[in-house]
Amino acid sequence: MDRTASGEDVVLALHTYEAAAKERLPGPVWDFFAGGSGTESMLTAGRDALDRIRLRPRCLVDVSRCDPGTELLGARLAAPLGIAPMAYHRLAHPEGEVATARAAGDAGALLTVSMFASRTLEDIAAAATGPLWLQLYWLRRRDLMADLIRRAEAAGFRALVLTVDAPRVAFRPRDAANGFAVPSGIRAVNLAAEVMAASHGSRAGESAIARHSAEQFDSSVTWDDLAWLHEVSSLPLVLKGVLTGDDARLAVEHGVSGLVVSNHGGRQLDFARSAPDCLTEVVDAVAGGCRVVLDGGIRYGADIAKALCLGADAVMIGRPALWGLAHSGTEGVTGVLRLLMGEFEEVMALMGAPTVADFGRSGIATP
Numbered sequence: 001m002d003r004t005a006s007g008e009d010v011v012l013a014l015h016t017y018e019a020a021a022k023e024r025l026p027g028p029v030w031d032f033f034a035g036g037s038g039t040e041s042m043l044t045a046g047r048d049a050l051d052r053i054r055l056r057p058r059c060l061v062d063v064s065r066c067d068p069g070t071e072l073l074g075a076r077l078a079a080p081l082g083i084a085p086m087a088y089h090r091l092a093h094p095e096g097e098v099a100t101a102r103a104a105g106d107a108g109a110l111l112t113v114s115m116f117a118s119r120t121l122e123d124i125a126a127a128a129t130g131p132l133w134l135q136l137y138w139l140r141r142r143d144l145m146a147d148l149i150r151r152a153e154a155a156g157f158r159a160l161v162l163t164v165d166a167p168r169v170a171f172r173p174r175d176a177a178n179g180f181a182v183p184s185g186i187r188a189v190n191l192a193a194e195v196m197a198a199s200h201g202s203r204a205g206e207s208a209i210a211r212h213s214a215e216q217f218d219s220s221v222t223w224d225d226l227a228w229l230h231e232v233s234s235l236p237l238v239l240k241g242v243l244t245g246d247d248a249r250l251a252v253e254h255g256v257s258g259l260v261v262s263n264h265g266g267r268q269l270d271f272a273r274s275a276p277d278c279l280t281e282v283v284d285a286v287a288g289g290c291r292v293v294l295d296g297g298i299r300y301g302a303d304i305a306k307a308l309c310l311g312a313d314a315v316m317i318g319r320p321a322l323w324g325l326a327h328s329g330t331e332g333v334t335g336v337l338r339l340l341m342g343e344f345e346e347v348m349a350l351m352g353a354p355t356v357a358d359f360g361r362s363g364i365a366t367p
């Protein structure tokens with residue numbers, strides 16, 4: 001905690017939440033949150049790419065009123081900011097996704113709920129006052145996917161997010177070393193217990209998350225299978241984990257409404273090109289044919305500005321939301337979102353960009 005001159009406790013930087021989460025959480029849970037795949041080369045790649053980008057401000061623009069508000073797939077947002085899908089929020093706080101949903105609503109941010117959420121879609125929707133998207137992995141059991149989608153539609157979710165960078169969960173050395181398994185009191189409650197069984201029960205030297213994905217994910221799906229999703233649901237479809245212009249073009253041809261350019265937080269393909277480095281290629285390829293969101297290493301308001309300059313419509317944060325949750329539940333997540341939004345509003349003023357439409361390629365320089 002930082003302290004103001006008048007002695008109040010305030011949180012002035014995201015790393016305060018990170019430090020608190022690390023202190024509070026059991027070691028293997030911290031490792032599951034913080035860890036990456038393979039050599040963990042991708043844990044820093046996105047951050048490094050963002051740090052290399054420098055801002056080019058304009059001056060003598062009227063910034064007496066800056067409006068960070070935007071619209072994304074039909075939803076109003078207080079800023080171009082959302083929370084990326086992450087499994088099992090109850091690992092961070094007993095209220096889990098319900099606390100996260102309240103915070104996202106309070107702050108006016110988007111929340112993407114993981115297929116492996118630890119609270120029911122209905123409870124999450126009841127707590128939410130802002131837009132919700134549902135993330136899916138493609139399971140062998142399509143009947144369970146269809147059931148989940150119907151429930152999400154009934155609960156008012158606004159889009160489906162199919163994660164396409166994880167035909168299976170990659171080898172993550174920390175989870176393997178810890179024999180990480182989801183604790184028995186925490187469950188992916190939106191799916192039948194029998195398809196989740198492999199996620200529980202620790203075995204030395206093996207991650208139960210990886211074991212479960214190898215057993216339950218359908219790694220044979222291809223572009224043609226997207227037709228099935230369009231048949232099952234009329235909700236807009238977003239693909240998460242696209243990193244090339246070629247796939248971005250295919251996505252638009254297949255009726256996709258949005259893309260999340262992402263390295264999955266450094267947890268899937270090791271030695272990939274970083275998501276910020278892929279953004280221009282993807283934005284150019286879709287040529288306005290769908291919305292584009294960036295995630296991975298977003299930690300400052302300036303990162304939101306940089307992503308917008310590169311042509312993204314919005315960004316999502318992953319781990320910082322879990323840090324806020326571990327720090328103090330709803331209040332912590334609201335604190336994280338407001339910190340980033342406050343920084344972004346200041347960057348708007350100092351950049352001479354009073355609306356999100358004022359950010360463009362001329363706003364940045366890359367070496």
Ligand SMILES: Cc1cc2nc3c(=O)[nH]c(=O)nc-3n(C[C@H](O)[C@H](O)[C@H](O)COP(=O)(O)O)c2cc1C
Pocket residue numbers: 032033034084085086087114115116135163240262263264265266267295296297298316317318319320
């Ligand atoms: C603990 C954890 C669980 C995650 N679970 C999922 C998931 O269920 N589905 C998914 O598409 N991505 C998942 N992700 C990836 C995030 O959606 C996101 O791409 C990434 O965390 C963004 O990077 P950041 O953490 O640096 O902000 C997970 C990430 C973490 C850290």
Ligand SMILES: O=C(O)C(=O)c1ccccc1
Pocket residue numbers: 087116166169209213264267
């Ligand atoms: O997507 C992930 O990164 C992840 O950790 C996860 C968790 C549970 C099931 C599948 C993947």
